[in-house]
Amino acid sequence: MGLLALTAGGLVMHLPGQQGIGSPERIAGFVAFALGACMLYGRAVILSLQGRIHLAVVIGVAVALRALVLPAPPFLSTDLYRYVWDGRVQRAGINPYIYVPAAPELQSLREAILFPNINRPDYARTIYPPVAQMIFRLVATVAESPYAMKTAMVIFDTITISVLIVLLKAAGKPPAQALIYAWHPLPVWEFAGNAHVDAAAISFISVALLAAFARRPAVASLALAGAVLVKLLPAILVPVIWRRSAGGWPAWRGPALFAAAIVAAYACYADAGWHVFGFLSGYAEEEGIASETRLYPLALLSRVVALPHWAGAAYFLVVALGLLVIGAVLLLRKTTPMPPTLERLGGGALWLTTLLTVALSPHYPWYFTWLLVPCCLRPSIAVIYLTSAAFLIYLAVYDDSVLWPSLIYVPFALLALRDFVSVAFLRRTQRS
Numbered sequence: 001m002g003l004l005a006l007t008a009g010g011l012v013m014h015l016p017g018q019q020g021i022g023s024p025e026r027i028a029g030f031v032a033f034a035l036g037a038c039m040l041y042g043r044a045v046i047l048s049l050q051g052r053i054h055l056a057v058v059i060g061v062a063v064a065l066r067a068l069v070l071p072a073p074p075f076l077s078t079d080l081y082r083y084v085w086d087g088r089v090q091r092a093g094i095n096p097y098i099y100v101p102a103a104p105e106l107q108s109l110r111e112a113i114l115f116p117n118i119n120r121p122d123y124a125r126t127i128y129p130p131v132a133q134m135i136f137r138l139v140a141t142v143a144e145s146p147y148a149m150k151t152a153m154v155i156f157d158t159i160t161i162s163v164l165i166v167l168l169k170a171a172g173k174p175p176a177q178a179l180i181y182a183w184h185p186l187p188v189w190e191f192a193g194n195a196h197v198d199a200a201a202i203s204f205i206s207v208a209l210l211a212a213f214a215r216r217p218a219v220a221s222l223a224l225a226g227a228v229l230v231k232l233l234p235a236i237l238v239p240v241i242w243r244r245s246a247g248g249w250p251a252w253r254g255p256a257l258f259a260a261a262i263v264a265a266y267a268c269y270a271d272a273g274w275h276v277f278g279f280l281s282g283y284a285e286e287e288g289i290a291s292e293t294r295l296y297p298l299a300l301l302s303r304v305v306a307l308p309h310w311a312g313a314a315y316f317l318v319v320a321l322g323l324l325v326i327g328a329v330l331l332l333r334k335t336t337p338m339p340p341t342l343e344r345l346g347g348g349a350l351w352l353t354t355l356l357t358v359a360l361s362p363h364y365p366w367y368f369t370w371l372l373v374p375c376c377l378r379p380s381i382a383v384i385y386l387t388s389a390a391f392l393i394y395l396a397v398y399d400d401s402v403l404w405p406s407l408i409y410v411p412f413a414l415l416a417l418r419d420f421v422s423v424a425f426l427r428r429t430q431r432s
Contacts, residue, residue: 346377
């Protein structure tokens with residue numbers, strides 16, 4: 001009941017008719033309600049790991065939280081209006097990668113409700129990959145409305161919860177552990193509330209992990225391709241999905257099937273030429289991905305020393321090499337013919353997704369939601385804190401690249417160090 005009450009409090013912070021929440025004070029109020037819900041959620045996580053919460057309660061509360069937020073207007077983000085627009089453009093028989101929304105060629109599709117809410121309408125082609133576009137097209141066939149898109153993302157969200165329950169049961173773990181994802185306020189707000197397409201990517205990730213655990217390499221490869229074709233970041237999970245022991249499959253078939261799916265999906269929109277990659281490069285430049293003022297580690301370092309102009313490029317080179325080394329270790333580690341343990345599968349996914357997310361230090365809370373799937377398989381206090389503290393991003397001003405991020409990443413780093421030391425000590429004790 002406490003989670004539902006605090007979620008309802010967050011809804012009250014929105015002024016009806018306002019595009020955003022309404023004022024800085026109301027934003028602060030919303031964040032306060034969200035963080036309060038995260039505290040109650042943390043207590044519930046402990047109870048679920050102790051086996052003191054029944055699966056039926058987990059499912060019931062998860063449904064209630066989403067049912068509460070689903071009817072509300074999307075007041076934290078305008079992204080879903082672009083989703084609906086892309087679906088409308090495709091229904092008109094036009095490739096969404098060719099024109100910006102304000103192009104004269106799309107004049108007949110514009111109206112007074114949807115179009116004014118689209119972000120970057122006059123200079124940005126769509127950024128979303130092909131499977132995301134197919135989802136937008138399918139939803140638009142049913143209804144060209146924000147609520148149809150919100151419902152679709154809740155369906156994907158429900159698939160994720162269902163797959164996590166099946167995966168936990170298959171591994172002999174308490175299925176109520178799916179509460180780590182199902183009750184977290186972040187996916188409730190970002191999927192039932194804001195309809196971010198990350199919900200679809202996360203559902204594909206959960207299916208890929210289940211298939212990898214069950215030694216179904218074809219399904220795992222296709223599901224991972226689906227995740228990448230919704231949001232590119234899940235490509236980091238390739239080493240987790242493709243292990244040396246591939247259930248009897250020749251090692252090349254998984255990657256080949258993955259690559260074929262990627263090529264086939266992009267081929268559906270190939271008449272856009274190089275524009276098929278959309279606003280990706282422009283988005284990276286607009287967000288200042290390589291700027292020392294936008295990446296938290298570089299921003300923090302710049303407060304101590306003057307950074308050269310090539311600091312951003314060097315930073316990404318180091319991050320890429322580090323992730324490649326970790327990925328190679330995971331990919332090449334030998335496994336027995338038996339399925340991998342859930343801890344090993346979830347641990348590998350958690351390592352890679354968390355390191356990538358922290359390295360990118362996103363400016364949008366929904367970028368943290370995917371961490372909760374591997375966290376269900378291998379619970380981590382540090383990651384639970386990180387995903388909860390992500391609500392603080394709604395308070396941050398872009399010019400402040402150190403204060404608010406420090407409240408997110410410094411405690412996370414300390415908790416992660418504590419977890420690492422505890423695991424290392426436990427392994428040493430077991431060996432001795």
